[in-house]
Amino acid sequence: MWPVASWEHLVTMPDPITRLNAALEGRYRIGRELGKGGMATVCAAADRRHERKVGRKLLLAVAVALSASCGPPPPDQASASTPSRQQIDFQRERRKMVEEQIEARGVTDPRVLEAMRRVPRHEYVPAEYRAGAYSDRPLPIGLDQTISQPYIVALMTELVQPEPGDRLLEIGTGSGYQAAVAAELVSEVYSIEIIPELARSAAERLERLGVSNVLVRAGDGYLGWPEQSPFDGILVTAGAEHIPEPLVEQLKPGARMIIPVGDSFSVQILKVVEKLPGGEVEIRDIIPVRFVPLRRNEQD
Numbered sequence: 001m002w003p004v005a006s007w008e009h010l011v012t013m014p015d016p017i018t019r020l021n022a023a024l025e026g027r028y029r030i031g032r033e034l035g036k037g038g039m040a041t042v043c044a045a046a047d048r049r050h051e052r053k054v055g056r057k058l059l060l061a062v063a064v065a066l067s068a069s070c071g072p073p074p075p076d077q078a079s080a081s082t083p084s085r086q087q088i089d090f091q092r093e094r095r096k097m098v099e100e101q102i103e104a105r106g107v108t109d110p111r112v113l114e115a116m117r118r119v120p121r122h123e124y125v126p127a128e129y130r131a132g133a134y135s136d137r138p139l140p141i142g143l144d145q146t147i148s149q150p151y152i153v154a155l156m157t158e159l160v161q162p163e164p165g166d167r168l169l170e171i172g173t174g175s176g177y178q179a180a181v182a183a184e185l186v187s188e189v190y191s192i193e194i195i196p197e198l199a200r201s202a203a204e205r206l207e208r209l210g211v212s213n214v215l216v217r218a219g220d221g222y223l224g225w226p227e228q229s230p231f232d233g234i235l236v237t238a239g240a241e242h243i244p245e246p247l248v249e250q251l252k253p254g255a256r257m258i259i260p261v262g263d264s265f266s267v268q269i270l271k272v273v274e275k276l277p278g279g280e281v282e283i284r285d286i287i288p289v290r291f292v293p294l295r296r297n298e299q300d
């Protein structure tokens with residue numbers, strides 16, 4: 001899971017009184033400019049009085065409109081600058097995400113693309129980040145963890161080459177989003193999360209959203225899930241310093257593991273680790289990435 005980019009602060013609009021004063025000043029300035037022309041000299045006094053009455057009504061309407069549109073500044077400016085959930089067409093945002101972020105970068109598997117269109121990413125991020133759930137970046141999910149950039153989720157899913165009858169192992173459940181995408185494409189997903197709070201919340205979230213073919217447990221992902229092995233594919237969503245041998249052993253012959261490998265404080269390389277039919281292992285580099293580190297239980 002990628003580290004999150006910081007949100008830029010939005011420039012706030014002035015309060016209603018300041019905006020009204022600006023509107024009044026502009027109105028009078030316009031009036032003075034008009035007074036310089038010939039029209040003002042030929043208008044009768046009654047016409048000028050009528051104009052002032054109309055002007056006052058117009059200014060009153062402006063004041064009401066400004067008050068209604070701005071209102072008092074809320075205590076949380078970040079929330080004020082974010083559209084409400086009801087204002088966002090999340091389905092449209094998902095289609096746009098797939099077209100502009102995923103297909104445009106070369107992910108072509110139609111089943112993967114459809115899964116990315118179907119899974120509601122906004123349900124897997126904290127409420128304060130839902131407005132940006134389909135943006136082209138990772139987002140924080142708490143406890144120093146992140147939900148990966150949509151493109152990386154799609155790329156890793158495509159690389160593991162999921163088939164409908166497959167059983168996949170995921171290392172690093174996080175919020176459950178990657179598991180939910182994989183669950184659209186395979187028979188069963190077994191997911192391990194080292195942080196118990198995240199494991200619990202992800203399991204509850206998946207159940208609430210009706211994802212019934214994902215089993216989550218808290219534990220050390222480095223060791224895999226030997227009692228459920230072998231697996232048709234393994235997705236590792238945290239950066240490992242080296243390829244864990246226990247995970248290689250839990251791959252079926254012909255299966256793949258997708259894993260970022262490298263120093264946790266620098267750029268890692270996303271790798272495809274494929275166990276050939278004879279048991280040999282073939283490793284291929286894909287792209288540079290940066291994930292949070294693969295953590296271990298202290299006793300291990």
